[in-house]
Amino acid sequence: MPTKNTSDNIEEYIKELLAQSGIAEIKRSHLADTFRVVPSQINYVIKTRFTESRGYVVESKRGGGGYIRIARVHFSDRHHMFGNLLTNVSDQVSEQVFTDVIQLLFDESIISEREGNLILATASDDVLGADAPKIRSRMLRKILQRLDRKGFHL
Numbered sequence: 001m002p003t004k005n006t007s008d009n010i011e012e013y014i015k016e017l018l019a020q021s022g023i024a025e026i027k028r029s030h031l032a033d034t035f036r037v038v039p040s041q042i043n044y045v046i047k048t049r050f051t052e053s054r055g056y057v058v059e060s061k062r063g064g065g066g067y068i069r070i071a072r073v074h075f076s077d078r079h080h081m082f083g084n085l086l087t088n089v090s091d092q093v094s095e096q097v098f099t100d101v102i103q104l105l106f107d108e109s110i111i112s113e114r115e116g117n118l119i120l121a122t123a124s125d126d127v128l129g130a131d132a133p134k135i136r137s138r139m140l141r142k143i144l145q146r147l148d149r150k151g152f153h154l
Contacts, residue, residue: 010035010045014070024070046070052088053100055107078110082148089140092133098123098140110147119143 004012010031017024032039050056050070059069073084085101099120106116123139125132 006035006037006041007045007049010037010042011049014045014050018070018072022071026068026070027066028068042068051097051100053097053104055104078108079148081108082144086141086144086148089137089144091137093136093140094133095123095125095136098136101140101144105147 013031013035014024014026017026026042028039028042031042035041046058046068050058052073055073057071057073059071061067085104102111102116102119105111106113111119121127123132123136128135
């Protein structure tokens, strides 16, 4: 079994806070002290693991009374979720953002693990080549549009 690194432990801790109250409000310096890391490590975890494409909203206030507030995005319905995702798909999509959105679709029980893995297998840089970010963007738009139609599932 793979050993968890510090970033994994910080992510798990924040997710536990989210599970308790739905919102995690943390002080960067306190969390850094708790895990014996520099505050930039906390920033790294938040910027890479609590992104919009993974279904999170992050709000930050700097200064003495500053905090970081993380909340899981809750959509009124699936149509609203698809609309929000489609609005935020840029003309170029990185492999990580694509993976995050597919993971979100799986987490929301919209696609199965098998379907998600098949989609991901077709979207890597080595498969798509030099224009991968543009192609991934078009793929993601089509997948979301198709899933949004009358509750259609792959």
